[in-house]
Amino acid sequence: MSRVLIAGESWVTQTTHIKGxxxxxxxxxxxxxxxxxxxxxxxxxxxxxxxxxxxxxxxPDDDTALADYDLVILSDIGANSIQLAPRVTDHSERGHDRLANLATWVAGGGALLMVGGYLSFTGFEGKAAFRQSPLEPVLPVEMLGEDDRVELPAGATPAVLQEGHPAVGGAGTQWPHLLGYNRVRTRPGATTLAEIAGDPLLVVGEHGRGRTAAFTSDCSPHWAPPEFCESWEGYRSLFDGLVRWLTG
Structure with missing residues (x-):
């Protein structure tokens, strides 16, 4: 089985109550x-x-630290959070370029999955900022130069294009609806396994001796409603299949 690092998928909310x-x-x-x-x-x-x-x-700063894992998943966490360590931003000290090191690690045989969200790919108002970063050529998709979110408040059902691909994990073709995604383009040489609203939803590819994948919607609310990430039996099969293919 695989050792997986998932970075992101948490947030802090601040609310102000005004009473008189x-x-x-x-x-x-x-x-x-x-x-x-x-x-x-x-x-x-x-x-x-x-x-x-x-x-x-x-x-993880470098290959030595990344060697503890078989797969890195980036989910709703922007490029700045990875690239800008406190020693650089707070103390103006030279440090590691962790995005560049992650790209080198993948090329050497590592595996990378990016899951969609407001701070994935190009992201909300471009703030995810992975386009033109060292990680851009590693991903199996090309990113837009502007806010890439597509909100689907009425929901849209994915279309599975290659049901038999091992990365789909036997999840079948009847996937529940999703409520949004990041719009990307499939990179030449990569393979689109599923689409949503005519755009890539699940794309896989290779970079050097490593494998990469992009799932452009979310793995949890709000874009992934409970029907997708809680009650659908195919959810586990899909992401298990992705992990197994990426680390295969």
């Missing part, structure tokens, strides 16, 4: 990694979750 002339703020912490974590651990994989607020401090 008085106000106060409340803060909450939420993790969205649950459905993916549970699916992969149930399939026998070992999962390490690095929450978003710890990514700048603790994301």
């Amino acid at each position: 002339v008085d106000s106060f703020s409340l803060h909450s912490y939420t993790e969205g990694v649950g459905p993916l974590r549970d699916a992969l651990t149930a399939a026998g994989h070992t999962l390490t979750h690095l929450p978003a607020h710890l990514v700048p401090q603790r994301f």
Whole structure:
């Protein structure tokens, strides 16, 4: 079974309550990694979750640190959080270019999966910022130069193009609806396994001696509703198949 690092899939929310002339703020912490974590651990994989607020401090710096894993999953975590460690931003010290090192690790035989979200691919208002980063040529998709989110409040059902591909994991062709995704283009030489609203949803490819994949919607709410990530039996099969193909 595979050793998987998933970075991201958590957030802190701040709300301000205004009552007359008085106000106060409340803060909450939420993790969205649950459905993916549970699916992969149930399939026998070992999962390490690095929450978003710890990514700048603790994301693996180099090949030695990345060697602890077979697969890295980036889910709703922007390029800046990975690339800009506190020693660089706070102390103006030279450090590791962790995106460049991740790209080198994949080319040497590692595996990478990017899952969609507001801070994936190009992202909300371009803030995910993976386009023109060292990781761009590694991914099996080409990213847009502007906000790439496609919101589907009425829902859209994915179309599976290659049901028999091992990365689909035997999840079948009847997938539940999704509520949004990041719009990308399939890179030449990569393979689109599923589409949504006519755009790539699941794309796989190779980079050097490594394998990469892009799932352009979410692995948890809000783009992935409970019908997709909780009650659908194919969810575990899909992501287990992806992990097995990527690390195969």
